[in-house]
Amino acid sequence: MxxxxxxxxxxxxxxxxxxxxxxxxxxxxxxxxxxxxxxxxxxxxxxxxxxxxxxxxxxxxxxxxxxxxxxxxxxxxxxxxxxxxxxxxxxxxxxxxxxxxxxxxxxxxxxxxxxxxxxxxxxxxxxxxxxxxxxxxxxxxxxxxxxxxxxxxxxxxxxxxxxxxxxxxxxxxxxxxxxxxxxxxxxDPVRLDKPWRDDNKYNTATLRKMVEDYCPVGDAGVTQSRILLIGSVGAGKSSYFNTINSIFRGHVTCQASTGSAEFSLTTKYRCHQFRNDSTYLKFLLCDTRGMENGRGIDEYYLTGLLDGHVPDGYMSDKFSPIDILLSYIKTPTVNSKIHCVAFVIDSGSVDVMNKSILSKFKLVQNLANQRGIPQVILLTKVDQIELDVDKDLTQLLHSSRVAYVVDQVAQLIGLPRGHVLPVKNYEKETELNETVDRFALLSLQKMLRFANDYMYELLDTRQPPRTLSSYSWVIAIALLLFSIFCSLWISQRR
Ligand SMILES: Nc1nc2c(ncn2[C@@H]2O[C@H](COP(=O)(O)OP(=O)(O)OP(=O)(O)O)[C@@H](O)[C@H]2O)c(=O)[nH]1
Ligand SMILES: [Mg+2]
Structure with missing residues (x-):
């Protein structure tokens, strides 16, 4: 009907x-x-x-x-x-x-x-x-x-x-x-006097500096944190990379191909780096091929993504036996694993999300939970939720409708509302815009913090080094054997 x-x-x-x-x-x-x-x-x-x-x-x-x-x-x-x-x-x-x-x-x-x-x-x-x-x-x-x-x-x-x-x-x-x-x-939509989330602590310049200065947790053995961008076709994954890249390049960039198509425009797995003058920042955004409606998802490949077996530039979203022989990274280090998963979701798709896409999200979520990898939702295209927000992005946190979509998507995916990060990617703009940068940097800063939480957890759950006391029973047996050997030797000499 x-x-x-x-x-x-x-x-x-x-x-x-x-x-x-x-x-x-x-x-x-x-x-x-x-x-x-x-x-x-x-x-x-x-x-x-x-x-x-x-x-x-x-x-x-x-x-x-x-x-x-x-x-x-x-x-x-x-x-x-x-x-x-x-x-x-x-x-x-x-x-x-x-x-x-x-x-x-x-x-x-x-x-x-x-x-x-x-x-x-x-x-x-x-x-x-x-x-x-x-x-x-x-x-x-x-x-x-x-x-x-x-x-x-x-x-x-x-x-x-x-x-x-x-x-x-x-x-x-x-x-x-x-x-x-x-x-x-x-x-008429309600304009909230009080913002639905208090995100005013840092201004855009401070956020940018925080992200530039970001370092993965010291002893975790990670040189660059990896954030996995995963979502359906056209959700805005590559645009998010372009948006962050634009902020650090100082102008609107289009390094990754973006656009609307029936099938994913992104055809290979790409781990993008960011340059700040001559140095590389200490995180990577890993862009994936969009999940397509009605097309199965390869669980083995997903596991490979999370555990760092998939090389940068890999052209498929499954592993054939020949790929396993040639491309598959057999012994990944903690450095090449994923440290935070971002489900990229178009805000317009929340109330009409297809069951097959939702079940794919749930699969990724299960695999990430088994590994203790934190997850967030990057809620893109927030400018399309409401005309007033489109006209003036600073109204985002005062829009009752955006607040509603945030609640809705948190419930749908089953993550806390604080893990839903609303962003508007560069799309029609030709010049940088401070508010666009602000929401993008806020989301990135949160993801980097979550990535560090994951590393702290890794460190805390690693086997503690053996102390002298944990070897004491070995020492005791050795001493006992030594004393038996000595007493035998002395009795023979007599
Ligand atoms: N208005 C608006 N449009 C956006 C936003 N983010 C992305 N878009 C547009 O949405 C379309 C799809 O964006 P992409 O970044 O290519 O999406 P994707 O998730 O990488 O898609 P695939 O690689 O095909 O899976 C493009 O036309 C973008 O310009 C946003 O925040 N607001
Ligand atoms: Mg893409």
Whole structure:
């Protein structure tokens, strides 16, 4: 069935663009869930402020209307038209093809008609511009079946709304059999006065210096900490490397290939280093090929990644017997193992994450847990969560919606919320931006700290060197044997 609890992400984005601001959508009515009658519609939708009505017909057309005024079941029994300068009709999909179009109101006085015996009507009751709700039952044709008693011929698109030369046929394919009708209440997002995470301790310059000065734990035998970037295709793994690289190079770089494709753009395992003038920084970001939907993941290869068996530049995401002979690093040192795993997740994918991708994350998580390797979530594309955050990234920690996505992804993956690190990668920018740098450096600093925690744990659990007391029983036996030997020798000499 089309349209359930979650309005498609691109529909939501399109609405926000049409409304010129970022808004939240709350499903208040679903015909397939709640049933169909003017009474139910009024029970669920009256006095809810601005709403958007969306119809999904059986030809794959999605269309509807938005009004900023409230629906009301007026007790007088007669239909009342209401003025709304902001109302508009729209088409989102025509015959399964995404084709967003807006039809703004041209006669605001007659924008909607509301009455206790009518479902929502855009325009006037006798000749509405668009009919979205059929009578009585979902999945029934409208021929003389509207609660308003209308037929198709009564629909006069272009009377109250500017149809821009489009016909209703081009919006609905003249099909009024609905698979579902949904109504969403539109709410302005809440700006949190207090940030949802207190991350103000260090400014960008200090963070940069901390990362530059970072060293792995002294006695752990690690010269450069390794952070593994793992996630689905297009999540932003290579862009994260480019973002960090840009910070240290002083301009926006594109060393790793990035972009959108069905299959992973990154085809080989790369352990990227970072230069600061002439010295290398003491960490590596290990970029992997994106996990593809419906494609299996090789557990042996994953284990090899975590344990440092996969060489830099390795071209596959599995090991063939010949690879095991030729490329496989047989005796990796602690230096080539992974010290922190970062699950790179596109914030737009959180509420629609595919089960097969989730199970791959769980597999990596199990393997990392068995080895005690700390894990974080790099939540990318946070600029796409909300228009206001896109316009001004400093609003990130004041956005209730970003806070919500952070909670959601922490629950989904099963990591503490503090392990979710929101970032916006360099993507449309051509020059460095301090706030982009700040969130990227904050995430990196946290991962490096976690990598050091792992090394401390390694040191603490290594077998302690044997002390004299642990050899005491050996010494005691040796002394005993020596004294027996001496007494035998003395007795023989006598
Ligand atoms: N708006 C926005 N776009 C981003 C962000 N991060 C990455 N992108 C875009 O997302 C697309 C995919 O990014 P990549 O870095 O290539 O993703 P990947 O995870 O390396 O993908 P594969 O190598 O194909 O697995 C690119 O077009 C990027 O420009 C971000 O934070 N915000
Ligand atoms: Mg990549």
């Amino acid at each position: 089309a349209g359930t609890e979650e309005l498609e992400k691109r529909f939501r984005e399109q609405f926000c663009k049409w409304m010129g601001r970022s808004v939240d959508f709350k499903l208040v009515y679903s015909a397939s869930r709640d049933g169909m009658s003017p009474e139910i519609f009024h029970q669920k939708c009256d006095n809810k402020g601005p709403t958007v009505v969306i119809g999904y017909n059986t030809d794959g057309c999605v269309f509807g209307g938005y009004t900023s005024v409230e629906w009301k079941a007026c007790t007088c029994g007669t239909a009342q038209t209401r003025r709304d300068e902001k109302a508009f009709l729209f088409s989102l999909k025509f015959m399964n093809t995404y084709s967003p179009r807006i039809f703004p109101v041209k006669n605001p006085e007659l924008a909607i008609t509301t009455c206790s015996t009518h479902s929502p009507v855009f325009g006037v009751a006798a000749t509405p511009d668009m009919v979205i709700i059929p009578n009585k039952e979902v999945n029934k044709d409208i021929n003389r079946n509207f609660d308003t008693g209308l037929t198709r011929e009564d629909i006069k698109f272009g009377t109250v709304y500017d149809n821009g030369y489009f016909t209703m046929q081009q919006v609905t394919s003249n099909n009024y059999i609905f698979k579902n009708v949904e109504i969403y209440q539109i709410m």
